[in-house]
Amino acid sequence: MHFVSLIWFTWLAGTVAIYWIVPPTWRDIWLICISLAFLVVHAPESALLLVFFTLMTFWLGKQGGRYCAYQTALAASVILGVLIYYKVTVRASPEDLVREMLIPMGLSYYSFRCFHYLFERFRGTLPSHTFQEFLSYLFFLPTIVVGPIHRFKPFLDDHHTKRWHSDTLSEGMERILYGYVKVAVLANFLFSTQMDRFIESLAPQATMRILYLEMIRGAMNLYLQFSGFSDIAIGFALLLGYRVMENFNNPYGQRNIADFWRSWHMSLTSWCRDYVYLPMIGLTRNPYVANITAFLVIGLWHEVSVRFLVWALYHATGVIIWREFQRLKRQLGLPRLPPGILATVAHSVSIVLTFHFVGFGFTIARQPTLAAVFESFHMLFLFWW
Amino acid sequence: MYGFLKRYFPGPMADVLMALWYVLLILAVLYCASEPQAEFRYLML
Numbered sequence: 001m002h003f004v005s006l007i008w009f010t011w012l013a014g015t016v017a018i019y020w021i022v023p024p025t026w027r028d029i030w031l032i033c034i035s036l037a038f039l040v041v042h043a044p045e046s047a048l049l050l051v052f053f054t055l056m057t058f059w060l061g062k063q064g065g066r067y068c069a070y071q072t073a074l075a076a077s078v079i080l081g082v083l084i085y086y087k088v089t090v091r092a093s094p095e096d097l098v099r100e101m102l103i104p105m106g107l108s109y110y111s112f113r114c115f116h117y118l119f120e121r122f123r124g125t126l127p128s129h130t131f132q133e134f135l136s137y138l139f140f141l142p143t144i145v146v147g148p149i150h151r152f153k154p155f156l157d158d159h160h161t162k163r164w165h166s167d168t169l170s171e172g173m174e175r176i177l178y179g180y181v182k183v184a185v186l187a188n189f190l191f192s193t194q195m196d197r198f199i200e201s202l203a204p205q206a207t208m209r210i211l212y213l214e215m216i217r218g219a220m221n222l223y224l225q226f227s228g229f230s231d232i233a234i235g236f237a238l239l240l241g242y243r244v245m246e247n248f249n250n251p252y253g254q255r256n257i258a259d260f261w262r263s264w265h266m267s268l269t270s271w272c273r274d275y276v277y278l279p280m281i282g283l284t285r286n287p288y289v290a291n292i293t294a295f296l297v298i299g300l301w302h303e304v305s306v307r308f309l310v311w312a313l314y315h316a317t318g319v320i321i322w323r324e325f326q327r328l329k330r331q332l333g334l335p336r337l338p339p340g341i342l343a344t345v346a347h348s349v350s351i352v353l354t355f356h357f358v359g360f361g362f363t364i365a366r367q368p369t370l371a372a373v374f375e376s377f378h379m380l381f382l383f384w385w
Numbered sequence: 386m387y388g389f390l391k392r393y394f395p396g397p398m399a400d401v402l403m404a405l406w407y408v409l410l411i412l413a414v415l416y417c418a419s420e421p422q423a424e425f426r427y428l429m430l
Contacts (some may be wrong), residue, residue, distance in 0.1 A: 106430075177414075180416055184413075188422055
């Protein structure tokens with residue numbers, strides 16, 4: 001399935017047009033039906049799972065509050081079990097084609113939305129709502145496939161206030177266009193096709209240079225594709241009158257790894273902050289343990305494998321070292337650089353270093369085995385040995 | 386971007402330039418969409 005295609009564009013335009021033409025009471029039902037039809041056509045297994053998750057999450061979490069702890073735990077365990085089952089199955093299948101067939105589309109995203117709903121229901125923070133509103137939240141077509149993992153309360157607010165507005169509509173169309181430019185022009189054409197050709201044209205013995213360019217290509221391609229698809233999702237949601245949360249905020253322009261993680265895949269990182277990091281801080285009073293646990297969840301959310309475990313620990317270590325460095329700076333009372341040329345140079349160098357740290361991290365995540373990771377790093381950093 | 390154009394170009398000129406910019410982007414997307422599309426792992430999560 002390709003999202004840069006006439007079929008997809010027709011589907012999108014048709015969905016939006018009919019959504020605004022039908023009477024307001026039918027709009028939710030139309031959107032739920034079209035989302036279900038989309039999943040049934042492209043991923044029937046995912047449609048079945050989402051229906052099951054929706055019914056179970058709503059009925060087990062509907063009482064809300066502390067006295068439904070067992071129901072919440074049961075629903076969360078079932079969802080976690082299904083998620084782990086698919087993630088482990090994927091790990092056993094190295095071929096991408098097989099992986100596409102095995103993973104139910106959007107499972108990682110809607111599972112985390114269900115967790116969010118269950119935990120907030122348990123805390124008693126959600127306003128009263130109907131089953132249809134909850135159904136609209138989980139079957140929200142723009143965010144089903146590739147996120148963002150948006151929250152229920154802002155969704156409900158938009159749900160009650162949404163109305164046709166030409167400004168929102170034009171903002172949505174512009175956002176979709178920029179998303180397509182990122183995906184098709186920058187990521188696919190420039191950083192995949194053209195850069196691949198350039199890398200292939202290099203002499204085969206220039207291994208280090210090839211690996212370095214591959215790292216740049218991979219990092220740029222991933223960011224542009226992911227933020228492009230997020231733009232398309234956010235734009236599509238705007239066309240329907242909803243404003244879902246942002247997923248990226250110039251991550252490669254950040255000066256340290258902690259800031260990078262505040263601006264990369266923000267819907268997932270804020271989810272982990274709220275439901276993993278902060279509860280772990282409360283439980284252990286140890287920011288290191290909380291930090292490592294949050295990164296392990298982020299890593300294993302991508303894939304249950306050794307390489308993503310290593311990738312998660314790599315980033316957790318980076319953030320911990322950065323925090324310790326900041327603490328040491330405060331203890332030593334080191335002054336900030338005064339504005340000027342030196343500060344600008346330091347600023348630029350820190351952006352470049354952060355980008356390289358993240359890029360080398362993606363190299364870990366891209367290699368099929370741990371041995372291949374060591375081989376790549378050996379060729380990159382110890383190429384003379 | 387539209388605000389920037391409005392500031393420096395009077396009257397409908399900013400609108401025309403903005404429309405040309407969108408047309409350029411659409412043409413670029415259509416041209417590049419004919420290339421084989423790269424795999425994107427986040428679609429499979």
